[in-house]
Amino acid sequence: MGSPVLNDSILNFSFLDQTNTRQRYLVSGSDSLFQFFVEGVRCTKCLWKIEGGLKDLLGVRSARLNMSNSILTVDLDTTASLEQIALTLVALGFRPHPIRQEGQSPDLQTQANRQMLIRIGLSGFCTGNIMLLSFSLYSGATDSPFRSFFEWASAVIFLPVLTYAAWPFYTSLYRALKSKRPSIDLPIVAALWVGTGLSFHHFWSKAGDVYFDSLSMLVFLLLSSRYFLTRLHQRFLAPSLLKPFLDIQQAHKVTEQEIKDIPIDLVQVGDIIEVRSDEKLPVDGILISPRAHINAAILTGEHRPQKVSQNETVYAGTLLIDGPIRIKVTSTGGLTRLGRLLGELENELLSRTPMIQFTDKVAQVFTFVVLCIGVAFFIGYSFIDSSAAAHRALALAILACPCALAFATPLTQSLALMRAARRGYFIKNADALERLRKVRQIFFDKTGTLTEGELFIRHWLPQVPDENTLALIKSLETISSHPVAKAIRREIAATQLPELEKHVEITGQGVQANYQGDFYELKATTLRDDIENEITTAVGFYKNGQLQYSLVLGDKLKADSKDTISKLKAMNYSCGLISGDNSPSVNAVAKELNLNSDLVFAEASPEHKRDLLHKYKDSLMIGDGVNDSVAMASSLVSIAVHGSMESSLKAADIYLADPGIHAIPELIEISTETFYVIKRNLGFSLAYNLIGGGLALLGYIHPIIAAIMMPLSSATVVLSALIGTTKLRALSPVHQQQIAKPERPVEVTV
Amino acid sequence: MSLLVLLVPMAILLAAIFLAGYIWAVSQGHFDDLVTPAHRMLSLENEHEEIQVNNMRKDEHHV
Numbered sequence: 001m002g003s004p005v006l007n008d009s010i011l012n013f014s015f016l017d018q019t020n021t022r023q024r025y026l027v028s029g030s031d032s033l034f035q036f037f038v039e040g041v042r043c044t045k046c047l048w049k050i051e052g053g054l055k056d057l058l059g060v061r062s063a064r065l066n067m068s069n070s071i072l073t074v075d076l077d078t079t080a081s082l083e084q085i086a087l088t089l090v091a092l093g094f095r096p097h098p099i100r101q102e103g104q105s106p107d108l109q110t111q112a113n114r115q116m117l118i119r120i121g122l123s124g125f126c127t128g129n130i131m132l133l134s135f136s137l138y139s140g141a142t143d144s145p146f147r148s149f150f151e152w153a154s155a156v157i158f159l160p161v162l163t164y165a166a167w168p169f170y171t172s173l174y175r176a177l178k179s180k181r182p183s184i185d186l187p188i189v190a191a192l193w194v195g196t197g198l199s200f201h202h203f204w205s206k207a208g209d210v211y212f213d214s215l216s217m218l219v220f221l222l223l224s225s226r227y228f229l230t231r232l233h234q235r236f237l238a239p240s241l242l243k244p245f246l247d248i249q250q251a252h253k254v255t256e257q258e259i260k261d262i263p264i265d266l267v268q269v270g271d272i273i274e275v276r277s278d279e280k281l282p283v284d285g286i287l288i289s290p291r292a293h294i295n296a297a298i299l300t301g302e303h304r305p306q307k308v309s310q311n312e313t314v315y316a317g318t319l320l321i322d323g324p325i326r327i328k329v330t331s332t333g334g335l336t337r338l339g340r341l342l343g344e345l346e347n348e349l350l351s352r353t354p355m356i357q358f359t360d361k362v363a364q365v366f367t368f369v370v371l372c373i374g375v376a377f378f379i380g381y382s383f384i385d386s387s388a389a390a391h392r393a394l395a396l397a398i399l400a401c402p403c404a405l406a407f408a409t410p411l412t413q414s415l416a417l418m419r420a421a422r423r424g425y426f427i428k429n430a431d432a433l434e435r436l437r438k439v440r441q442i443f444f445d446k447t448g449t450l451t452e453g454e455l456f457i458r459h460w461l462p463q464v465p466d467e468n469t470l471a472l473i474k475s476l477e478t479i480s481s482h483p484v485a486k487a488i489r490r491e492i493a494a495t496q497l498p499e500l501e502k503h504v505e506i507t508g509q510g511v512q513a514n515y516q517g518d519f520y521e522l523k524a525t526t527l528r529d530d531i532e533n534e535i536t537t538a539v540g541f542y543k544n545g546q547l548q549y550s551l552v553l554g555d556k557l558k559a560d561s562k563d564t565i566s567k568l569k570a571m572n573y574s575c576g577l578i579s580g581d582n583s584p585s586v587n588a589v590a591k592e593l594n595l596n597s598d599l600v601f602a603e604a605s606p607e608h609k610r611d612l613l614h615k616y617k618d619s620l621m622i623g624d625g626v627n628d629s630v631a632m633a634s635s636l637v638s639i640a641v642h643g644s645m646e647s648s649l650k651a652a653d654i655y656l657a658d659p660g661i662h663a664i665p666e667l668i669e670i671s672t673e674t675f676y677v678i679k680r681n682l683g684f685s686l687a688y689n690l691i692g693g694g695l696a697l698l699g700y701i702h703p704i705i706a707a708i709m710m711p712l713s714s715a716t717v718v719l720s721a722l723i724g725t726t727k728l729r730a731l732s733p734v735h736q737q738q739i740a741k742p743e744r745p746v747e748v749t750v
Numbered sequence: 751m752s753l754l755v756l757l758v759p760m761a762i763l764l765a766a767i768f769l770a771g772y773i774w775a776v777s778q779g780h781f782d783d784l785v786t787p788a789h790r791m792l793s794l795e796n797e798h799e800e801i802q803v804n805n806m807r808k809d810e811h812h813v
Contacts, residue, residue: 044789051790068785110782117776125769129762146754153758 015250015261016082016098024263025082025098027073032061034082036072039095041065049092057084071099116168116227123165123220127213130154134213151203151210158212162196166219168226184367184402187374188222191215191397195703198390208387211394214703218398221711228718251282254326267332277323283316284336285327293321299337341649359409363402370400370693377697388699395696398706400689401713408681408717415721416674419728424657425667432653435637436671441599441616442568442664445623445631446579446589447537448483449641449661450561455487455537455553465541465549470494473541476513476522480505484539487553509580509606510539519544524580524603536585557592560662565593567665576600578609578621578631606630622661639664673725681717688713 015021027033038050047065050072054063059080065072074085082098089096133150141147169185169192176183195211202208250261254272264282267273272288275281281294293305296318305321308314314327316336333339374393381389413430420427427433444450465473471494477485478497482505500513500520510523525540525547541549565575576599579586586602589595601612613619613634621628621635624642629651632638640648640655648655656663692709695701701709723729775781 044792047786047789064786066783066786067789068783110779113782114776114779117781118773121769121772121776125765125772129765133758146751149755149758157762 013083013086013098015263016086021263021266022082024266032075032077034074034076034085035099036074036086036089037097037099038065038070038072038089039097040093041067041070046094050089050094053088053092054085057088060085072096113227113231116223116230119165119168120220120223120227123161123216123223126157126161126165127216127220130157130213130216133157137210148203148206154210154212155200155203158196158216161216161219162192165223166192168223169219184363187367187371187397187400188218190371191218191394194397195394198394209391211703214394214398214707217704218707218710221707225711225714225718228715252276264332267329269329269331271329272326273329274324274326275320277320279320279323281314281316281318281320281327282332283327283329284331285314285329287312287314287325287327289325289327292323292325295319295321366402366689367400370396373693373697391703392697392699395701395703395706396693398703399692399696399701399710401710402685402689408685408721409678411718412674412677412681412721412724415724416670416728420667420670423663423666425663425670426649426655426657428649428653432637433671433674435653436620436668437675438618439573439620439637439668440618441574441576442620442622443576443578443599443613443616443631443635444595444661445621445628446577446581446586447555447624449623450577450589450593451555451557453483453555453642455483455555457487457491458536458552458554461550461552467494468498469541469549471497472515472520473522475500476503476511476520479503480511484537484553485511488551521545524582525550536588537581538585557589558660560660562593564661564664565595568668569594571665571668574599577602578604578612580604580606580609610634622664639667669727673728677721677724677728681720684720685713685717 016025025034027035040046041050047067050065051063054060054072054074057080059077061075061077063072063074072089074080076082086096086098133154137147137150141150166189169189173183173185173189176185192215195215198208199210199212199215203210251264251267252274253260253262253267254274259274267283273283273285287308287310290310292308292314294308294314296306296315299315299318313330315338316331317338331337331339374397377396378389378393381392413433416433417427417430420433447453447455464470470492474489474492474494475497477488479485498515500515503511503513505511506523510521512519512521512523514520521542522539523542525538537553537555539551539553540547541551568575574596575593576596577586577590578601581602583602586600590597590600599616601608604612607630609628609631610633613621613631617636619635619637621631621638622641623631623638624640628640632640632651632653638652638654640652641661642656642659654667692701692706692713696706
């Protein structure tokens with residue numbers, strides 16, 4: 001039980017107690033409540049630790065943790081210190097984030113939820129009381145002089161349900177009608193009003209039944225299931241992807257008199273900010289200090305420090321190696337490069353996929369068809385027995401529900417994406433998840449995907465070049481982030497690098513530049529066959545088109561490559577390799593990993609890769625998001641297993657935050673299991689509607705039973721989506737590894 | 751039986767008072783979090799003391 005390992009910068013909560021700052025953290029509408037989002041809350045013991053550990057601090061009137069959203073609310077008097085609360089939480093082994101009330105949005109949501117609860121309570125109350133009165137009617141009061149009284153009392157109690165409680169259905173239907181879309185609320189509202197009309201008609205003509213009990217129960221149960229669904233949405237879809245990345249609470253603002261710590265959201269464009277060693281940059285800005293070394297892995301994929309000069313731009317989320325430095329702020333929060341990238345990702349995640357569009361259409365057609373059948377049946381059957389016709393048509397309208405289509409499918413997909421994101425698999429949108437199911441071939445890139453990508457120089461051919469040439473080669477490779485470039489920069493010791501002209505990288509092929517009148521290139525070359533059958537890569541150094549030197553670099557296979565490939569082959573996928581590298585190296589890897597030899601392609605240019613992936617239509621391409629972007633864009637689905645998130649997600653469909661291909665079988669499993677759940681829901685819904693609808697029309701279902709069955713079927717389908725399958729549940733969320741994140745506090749055991 | 755004309759509205763009135771109580775509770779936020787109270791109930795006095803004591807000991811170690 002050692003003391004927690006902590007980074008100084010995240011321990012600094014002193015800014016919280018400055019007068020002006022403290023005000024901003026007050027819960028809106030109160031003058032003593034503050035909230036923290038507490039990371040690390042997993043069980044009951046955490047609850048005891050937190051509430052128990054805080055309640056005796058000076059000035060703390062109460063501390064209550066909400067376990068469903070990990071928000072701690074503390075009631076403080078003026079003697080209390082927010083900083084001390086935060087530090088206590090850290091000492092207990094959690095990571096606190098003070099919550100500043102962003103405008104009104106959390107409040108609105110709570111208000112909306114409460115209003116819904118009141119509507120549900122009211123309709124429940126009315127349903128219960130009406131049913132008591134109905135009970136007497138069913139027991140024979142229909143023959144007594146009190147019949148009118150009971151029926152009238154039922155009608156009166158029903159009125160608040162019809163008006164206030166059912167109001168959400170009316171507004172939703174109105175919106176749907178305005179945009180000329182059929183909506184599931186149409187049969188519900190129709191059933192409500194037709195039922196009400198019929199009941200009043202029977203009441204006044206003193207003949208036939210009243211249905212206020214069924215209708216009231218319908219509203220109650222429907223509201224309840226909608227509320228449940230909304231809370232689910234809020235719980236699963238709300239947590240933002242942005243939070244862990246822009247996870248910095250304060251910035252050091254530089255003013256004429258002093259350096260002050262201010263909360264990150266108070267930073268303005270144009271401010272001067274100081275950033276210290278090992279801190280993450282909180283904003284985008286321009287470097288004022290002469291130079292800085294920054295680990296920009298999150299944006300570029302390059303873990304080696306990048307040197308930044310004065311007046312160059314630096315980005316939020318990157319890590320400063322050698323501080324302190326000063327920067328002038330150019331963008332903050334969601335407008336930073338990282339913020340915008342993650343914002344786009346969040347939007348894409350929730351957008352409508354082809355499958356959802358399809359199910360939406362089917363749901364609309366379904367409601368229309370049901371309505372038609374109901375009306376037709378009513379008209380037709382009323383000649384035989386009008387009261388029974390009304391009963392049955394009403395039962396049908398109430399019972400029919402395209403719930404699996406309308407909400408279970410989107411919910412299932414969103415849940416899948418969220419589960420995946422929590423494990424560090426960033427899927428651009430649910431469409432990619434659907435396409436994963438259709439994959440038959442899997443193509444891998446070689447360097448960096450199947451191999452470690454940490455190349456080392458084996459030998460030069462025909463011999464090691466002279467100092468000047470080495471320096472030239474190193475200079476050529478300064479602009480590339482390809483594994484070959486990294487190896488060359490690392491292993492060539494030259495420091496005085498010549499300045500090059502027209503220095504460009506041809507992504508996926510090589511680099512070139514002009515120097516002192518000559519044209520130099522460094523690119524892939526074919527090896528002569530006398531190199532042993534080892535895992536290698538070769539590049540050639542060309543001067544004016546003539547090969548001067550060949551460089552053979554060695555590589556190792558990744559530890560998990562072999563296992564993953566065998567797993568994938570066991571799952572019936574053919575595994576191949578597409579690489580720009582030379583044949584011997586590629587064949588060596590293919591042999592070692594037991595890939596399908598007819599799917600191994602070496603020395604492929606980007607165009608050739610694209611053609612190959614067009615030829616093999618159902619393929620999954622796995623590689624480096626930056627260097628394989630053409631290939632990624634051409635395949636059915638593509639996964640980037642390393643490189644920067646930003647560039648990867650432009651070309652690839654999925655980005656894996658943890659390097660390595662071991663996650664691929666799991667991803668595929670998420671996709672197939674999710675589809676299975678969707679099929680299960682659709683099957684259930686179809687069976688329910690056919691059987692239930694049939695029984696209703698045959699008269700076996702009383703409207704009150706229908707009113708119970710319909711929400712039950714929705715609940716079943718939603719529960720089915722939540723429960724998923726055993727395999728899906730087994731994928732417990734693992735907090736994904738973040739690049740260059742300060743060490744997390746070690747949980748202190750009690 | 752005609753007493754029912756008086757009894758039914760009276761019963762509804764009584765029930766309505768409870769409904770009003772429910773509406774009040776909802777607007778005061780008592781139903782916002784239904785998960786945590788179940789866990790909170792399980793904590794025992796002793797456990798709390800244990801945690802307190804351990805916290806204090808930890809504080810002694812920290813500077």
